[in-house]
Amino acid sequence: MAGEETLFCAFHPGTPTALRCNRCGRPICIRCAVQTPVGYRCRACVAGQQAVFFNARPLDYGLAALVATAIGLLAAPIVAALGFWVIFIGPLVGSLAAEIVHRLIGRRRGRWIWLVVSGGLVAGLAPFRLPLLLAFPLFLPRLLWDGIYLAMAISTVIGYLRFWR
Ligand SMILES: [Zn+2]
Ligand SMILES: [Zn+2]
Structure with a gap:
C-alpha cells in the first residue's frame, strides 16, 4: 500500500x-x-451498475403483461383438455412466453419481467378456472393439473427471464 494516510469513509465521515x-x-x-x-x-x-444492467422501459412491462396473458389465454383450453400431459405443455408454454416477450421488448432486461410474464400466464388461466373454483371440491383434480401446469410454466419463465444467460 502506498501512503499511510488515514482515510475516512465517504459515507461515514467518522469511520477510519x-x-x-x-x-x-x-x-x-x-x-x-x-x-x-x-x-x-x-x-x-454497485447500484449504478444494476441500473444499467436492468434496462427495460415501463412500456416493456405493459407489453410483457399483454403478450403473456394472450399466450396464457390460448394455452388455457389446451391445458383443460390435457390432464397429465400438462407436464409437457407447462415448460413449453413457459419458454414460448419468455422467448416471445424477450424478443418483443428488444432483449432488454427488467428486474421484474419474469414476474409480469408469470402473472400473465396465471391471468390467462383465470377466466376459465374461476367458475370452477365456485364448485370447489368437485374439481379438485382439475385444479391440481392447473397448478402443476402453472408451476412448470412459471419455473421455466424464471429460468429464462430471471437468471440471465
Ligand atoms: Zn461507511
Ligand atoms: Zn464507488
Whole structure:
C-alpha cells in the first residue's frame, strides 16, 4: 500500500478505513463495501451498475403483461383438455412466453419481467378456472393439473427471464 494516510469513509465521515472503492476510488468502510467479483465497491457504484444492467422501459412491462396473458389465454383450453400431459405443455408454454416477450421488448432486461410474464400466464388461466373454483371440491383434480401446469410454466419463465444467460 502506498501512503499511510488515514482515510475516512465517504459515507461515514467518522469511520477510519483503509479500503477504497475500486471503481470510483472513494474511501469506504467495511459497512459500505460490497464485495463483487471484481473487488470491493461502494454501494453507489454497485447500484449504478444494476441500473444499467436492468434496462427495460415501463412500456416493456405493459407489453410483457399483454403478450403473456394472450399466450396464457390460448394455452388455457389446451391445458383443460390435457390432464397429465400438462407436464409437457407447462415448460413449453413457459419458454414460448419468455422467448416471445424477450424478443418483443428488444432483449432488454427488467428486474421484474419474469414476474409480469408469470402473472400473465396465471391471468390467462383465470377466466376459465374461476367458475370452477365456485364448485370447489368437485374439481379438485382439475385444479391440481392447473397448478402443476402453472408451476412448470412459471419455473421455466424464471429460468429464462430471471437468471440471465
Ligand atoms: Zn464507488
Ligand atoms: Zn461507511
